[in-house]
Amino acid sequence: MTLSLTPTQIMAGVGVLLVLVLAWRAGSRRAKAAAEAARTGARLVSLVGRVLFTAALIVVVQWIVITYSGGSWLTLATLGLPALFAAHTLTRALTVTTSEPRRRGGGRR
Template identity: 60%
Template sequence: MTLNLTPTQILAGVGVLLTLFMVWRYSARKAQRAADKARASARVVSLAGRVLFTGAVFTGIQWLVITHMNNPTLVLVVLGLPDMIAAYVLTRALTVTSLDTTTRRGGDRR
């Protein structure tokens, strides 16, 4: 069995293969960008949940100490300690120390 293809048919086949390859690469990059965006939004939601939970714990402990204790030193510690922790966390959160970047493979350009 012999195939007899004209140069036009060969060029058309190569063009179709090249187009399919380019579409595949484009869709892979688009999927990667979508995954990166989803990860970033999940981080924000997770952080918000942790902040709300920690705030509720601090508030509950402060309420217990203030309503059931008469020791002024203990009240000052219970009110001051969360402020110190919050100041530390805010300072760390607002200070940029590194960039969240993904590793690139080969000669992939951005």
């Protein structure tokens, strides 16, 4: 038994294979995009959990020191140190920095 195909049948077969490959690649791209979106959401939830835990820990330590301490220096340090860290973090996050492109020729002109 001999298999004989016309050029039209061969082109149709190649076209079908091309469509299948393109559909498979598009599906894998969609799957990768969905997985990346899930990872991003999980990272955000994890970050929020760590931030809330750290904030609660700071509040508990401050409450204990303020409640059971009579010294003003210890109270000042307990309230001031976390405030310094928060101020540093917010200042870095809200500061806009730009980088000027360098001119060719060593900047002389």
